[in-house]
Amino acid sequence: MGLYKKRYPEAFNYFSGVNERTKFKTEYSKLKVNEYDNAVRYNDFVVRRIIEMVKGENKSSFVVYFSDHGDEVFDTIDFVGHHGSKATRPMHDVPFIAWFSERYKKENPALIAAAFKNVKQPYALEDFTHSFSDLIKVKFKGVDSTKSIFNKEFKVKTRQLRQGRFYDDL
Known part of the structure; x- marks a missing residue:
């Protein structure tokens, strides 16, 4: 679990101290939190470069990025990684x-307005x-505007x- 060190080049080895956000102050947690933060820093660099490349094309365009899951890195429990039976926020x-x-943005003012309106709303990927x-701008059978974070009709759900559990109960 937590092979974060393999997710960034040595040049992005930036964090090294004790992270104050965790109450779990072991050498292992210090190592993993720093590796995780370095991996996030590198990922942010990659996403920024992609956005810069797309922006450089000077076209009507967008970039969307999201991760497939989060990780617990000594944030709330003494654990690193993700596991269904130990679900944490x-x-x-x-x-x-x-x-x-x-x-x-100029071509899609309603979409942009909805995005800004909904930016802090809970959303399920x-x-x-x-x-x-x-x-x-593609419609299909079953499309539901109340499930689009970019739509004025968006509704929080x-x-x-898994297993009948709910995020807000964590």
Whole structure:
């Protein structure tokens, strides 16, 4: 678990001290938190470079990035990684980034307004198909605008996890 060291080049080995956000102050937790933070820092660099490349094309465009899962890294329990039976909020919280070119924003003012309106709303990535449909302006049988974070009709829903558990109960 937690092979974060393999997720960034040595040049991105930046964090090394004791992280104050965790109450688990072991050498192992210090190592893993720093490796995780370095991996996140490198991932942010990669996403930024992708956005810069797309922006450089000067077209109507967008970039969306999200992770497939989160990880517990000594945030709430003495554990690193993710595991269904030990579900914590950090295991389910994922980054979700949407960048839009100026041209795309001008061509899609209602979508951008909805995105800003909904930016802090709870959202389940299982509904991303509906959000993506709005982004690319493609409708399909079963598309539901209330499940799109980029739609003025978006409705917050209860986020269910495995085995009948709910995110808000964690």
